[in-house]
Amino acid sequence: MDFLKAITQNEDPITEQELSDLLDDIDILDEDAFDRIESRIQGREIALYRYLIGTSKFSQIKRFVDYAEQGKTIPADAVKAFAPAIKMIDDIVSAGPSYILALRNLHNRAKKKR
Numbered sequence: 001m002d003f004l005k006a007i008t009q010n011e012d013p014i015t016e017q018e019l020s021d022l023l024d025d026i027d028i029l030d031e032d033a034f035d036r037i038e039s040r041i042q043g044r045e046i047a048l049y050r051y052l053i054g055t056s057k058f059s060q061i062k063r064f065v066d067y068a069e070q071g072k073t074i075p076a077d078a079v080k081a082f083a084p085a086i087k088m089i090d091d092i093v094s095a096g097p098s099y100i101l102a103l104r105n106l107h108n109r110a111k112k113k114r
Contacts, residue, residue, distance in 0.1 A: 046058060046061060046062045046065065049061050049085070052085045053081065053082065054084065060077050060078040060080070060081035061078070061082060064078040064079065064081065
């Protein structure tokens with residue numbers, strides 16, 4: 001409630017002391033903590049692939065993404081797991097230039113959200 005009150009009365013919802021304390025707490029975090037946070041975020045992103053690919057084969061999908069980012073050769077089972085996403089892109093390309101443009105626009109919007 002204090003947060004809402006502060007906003008409606010044009011006050012700072014966070015005091016300077018609270019901000020200073022928060023920054024001190026962040027400084028205390030070690031690299032290990034940031035690695036754990038990053039792995040959870042990556043895990044969430046991999047989990048969201050289920051909407052494109054299905055609910056199985058998460059480990060192969062993660063390997064596909066990791067290997068592709070590293071420029072490594074992707075194992076056949078990982079490519080097979082990622083095939084629904086590849087097929088989706090192929091369908092868009094086959095549908096023509098307007099669909100490719102729509103995909104590019106969607107991609108640009110998604111990049112801005114990151």
